[in-house]
Structures are given as structure tokens and as C-alpha cells.
Amino acid sequence: MAGYLLGIDNGSQSTKATVFDEHGAVHARARVPLRPNDTPRPGVVEHPDDDLWDSIGAATRAALDAFDGEPGELLGVGLCTIRFCRALLRADGTLAQPVLSWMDERVSRPYEHTNPDVRYVTTSSGYITARMTGRFRDTAANYQGVWPIDTDTWAWAADPDVPRDMLFELVYPGERLGTVTAEAAAHTGLPEGLPVFATANDKAVEALGAGLADDRTLLLSLGTYIAGMTTGSHNVHDAKAFWTNFACRPREYLYESHGIRRGMWTVSWLRDLLGDEEWLNAGAATVPPGCDGLVAVLDWLAPVDAPFRRGAFLGFDGRQGPFHLYRAVLEAIALTLYANGAAMADELGTGFDRVLVSGGGAGSDVLMRIVADVFDRPARRAQGGAELGAAICAGVGLGLFAGFDEAVTAMVTPGTEFRPDQATHERYRRLAEVYRELPGYTDPLFTWLSSATE
Known part of the structure; x- marks a missing residue:
């Protein structure tokens, strides 16, 4: 493979970005801590300002600065973010209000439309996809909890309790979400037009990268x-x-x-x-x-x-x-x-x-x-963890591997074993x-x- 894969893991405490080759070897990595959550009153836990997008931009730029190669050698990006968050977006994909943390009591209840600026209701991965690609698409595998999804079919419920036009198009892990826009390229340092691929919720992506x-x-x-x-x-x-x-x-x-x-x-x-x-x-x-x-x-x-x-x-x-x-x-x-x-x-x-x-x-x-x-x-x-799992999804989406089994065999290396x-x-x-x-x-x-x- 004449190129590299970037795995992004936006977790609860930090964003990590890692550049891998086709064997799972690390060629550059960076970690940027998230800011402390805002907790203005009991039950409310929000990510301050635009912290998720800001940290992804900073981590990606830092990883590329540490990379011996050129950004143009990247073949694709796998995007993984925190699960159980709720992002409320304006029509242009920007935040209408701060992202609700998974610890916020409101995410355990169905969405209530109280803010007229809100045009879309999505997850943290849907929000970052919109910022990264300009597309209103998201992985089906990051919708758990009170989201109106049919977990048997991985599709929206037939009669969702959120207006259907407020929900994103769903894709599977390993499918293309879109490509990096000019605005996102300026923010992250990634090449404009670089393909971005869906993963899943952060625990599932971590499990894939762990083998x-x-x-x-x-x-x-x-x-x-x-x-x-x-x-x-x-x-x-x-x-x-x-x-x-x-x-x-x-x-x-x-x-x-x-x-x-x-x-x-x-x-x-x-x-x-x-x-x-x-x-x-x-x-x-x-x-x-x-x-x-x-x-x-x-x-x-x-x-x-x-x-x-x-x-x-x-x-x-x-x-x-x-x-x-x-x-x-x-x-x-x-x-x-x-x-x-x-x-x-x-x-x-x-x-x-x-x-x-x-x-x-x-x-x-x-x-x-x-x-x-x-x-x-x-x-x-x-x-490996979520960064490697995200890169594996990108490799599968690009057709570098015949499927997930082949990609895991190629990119996941067993670690040290401890006997009882x-x-x-x-x-x-x-x-x-x-x-x-x-x-x-x-x-x-x-x-x-x-x-x-x-």
C-alpha cells in the first residue's frame, strides 16, 4: 500500500489521532485533552464551546506535524467519537447549543424541540462528520439509548419520535461518509478531498482495534x-x-x-x-x-x-x-x-x-x-484501541482488505500475555x-x- 491511514478517537477525556500503515504500525500520534465539562446545574453536563471539533483539529494537526511523510500520502480517515452524546445543529451543521455529554441527564430522555435554531438532532459522530465533510450522514452503529432506531435492521424506526427530516442518513461501519471539505482541511491540516469513513460507537471501535x-x-x-x-x-x-x-x-x-x-x-x-x-x-x-x-x-x-x-x-x-x-x-x-x-x-x-x-x-x-x-x-x-479500529474501518472502506477479518489479521498485533x-x-x-x-x-x-x- 503506497499510503497511510489516519484513525481519530474523540473520547471522553481527550482526542487522539494516529497515523498507521497497512500492518498497523504507528508512524505518528498525538493526543489533545478536552476541556473540563460545563456543569452549570445538577444533571446538566455539556462540552464547552466547540471543544470536540477544536480538539480534533488540534490533535490531527499535531499528528501530521509528527509524521515523517506528507499529508498527501494519507489514503483515508476513520472517525470515531464518544457515544451517547447529543448534538443539536443549525441548518449549516454548526452547533445550535453545546454538545450534551453522555453524563447529561437529558440524553436519557427523548428529544424535546425547545430551541427554534435546531434543524438537526444527531450524535457526536454525526456532528463531526458534518463539520469534516459537509454531509449530514452518520454511522448507524453510534445510535443507542433513546434514539428512534430499529436495532434489528440498523435503520430508523418506521415511526420515529423525532421528525425524520431532523435525522441524518445512516451508513454502516466502513462506508464512506464523505470527503474533507476545504474549510475542514484548513482546520485539521488534512488534504481537501480525503475520504472519511464511518466507524461505530467508541466501545465497539475499541473492541475492533483490540482484536x-x-x-x-x-x-x-x-x-x-x-x-x-x-x-x-x-x-x-x-x-x-x-x-x-x-x-x-x-x-x-x-x-x-x-x-x-x-x-x-x-x-x-x-x-x-x-x-x-x-x-x-x-x-x-x-x-x-x-x-x-x-x-x-x-x-x-x-x-x-x-x-x-x-x-x-x-x-x-x-x-x-x-x-x-x-x-x-x-x-x-x-x-x-x-x-x-x-x-x-x-x-x-x-x-x-x-x-x-x-x-x-x-x-x-x-x-x-x-x-x-x-x-x-x-x-x-x-x-490497539479505538484509533486502530477507526483506521481498520478506513482500510476496509478503501478496499485495501477483503473485509474486517482480513484487516484485523493484518493490522492487530497481539500484546504481552500474563498468566494467573x-x-x-x-x-x-x-x-x-x-x-x-x-x-x-x-x-x-x-x-x-x-x-x-x-
């Missing part, structure tokens, strides 16, 4: 929202232990366990309080499994169905220090996902032979060893019972605290 390809593998996605995922071909309705999401392969599905809100955000928050990440990881490796009795409750952002919950550390007795606090959070992540993954597997009637771990936390050896020991399964570090220790797993097996029973004790406490402090 998740079978129902015997559980992928732990260590992002701001942490969840366990596996893949399948059936649209499972009304599941109890998981929910069915669109996959990044057309007409396939991603099964996603219950998760941890503000998961890796909690790790970052604690690291900012305690010290350097490398120092904390090295110290946490010296702490015995179980952290000398210290456990963490990870509801730093309470779930919608239990708004009274809070985060907590329990079990201090004077032996613990900063490394115990840090390791307790890592263990809580692994043990929570172990229980959630097992519940999903039981409902699906399957089991997991291996664990794949993606996201920034996968770079921690101590966390990878904890995962392997908790699950009693080999845990492999994913080398049986003695340590037995300690975690007993600790898993503690975590399973813990909400029965903490929920009444947090309910009382919530009523006492209002």
Missing part, C-alpha cells in the same frame, strides 16, 4: 467508563446482566456487561492526589493481594438506578499507605468486572477462555497481573465474595448519608 473477534474472549475496556465486552451475531433483547450494543462489523453485535462509571477517571483522580503513576504502580506491586484488608467501593459517579451511592475506602487499620489505596482501586476494578463478566457469561450460556485488556490501564503490569489472577485466565494486553497464579487467585476468589455482598451493607449507609446531608 476482539470471538465469543470465548472477554474484553475489559479500561476507559472513563469500564465494562466487559464480548461479541455475537444475535440482537439479544431484554437481557438482565448485560445490554446489546452495535458492533463495528456491520450487522453484528457487542454484548456489554454492567460497568463502572468514572472507572479510569477514578484511577487518574487518585494518581493526581498521591503521586507519579510509575511510582504508584511499582509500589502497588509490593502490596499483598487484598491490600491488608483495605477495599474500595468505586461509585465515584453513582449509577442512574442508585443515585445515593458514593465512592469509599473501607478497612483502614494503620498498616495501609498510598500504595494500598492505589492497589485497592485496581483490585476493585478487576473484581467488579469479574462478577459482571460472569453474570453476562451465565446469561449468554457461554464461558470465557481468555481476557483481553484495552485502554490506558492496560499499560500497568500490576493491573494486568491482578486481572489474570482474579479471572484465573490468561490476560493479554491489547496493542493459582494461590493468588484463591485469595481473590474469597475476596470476590466480599465484593458481591458489600452493596448490601453500603447501600443502607449511603442512603442514610444522602438523606442526612441534603
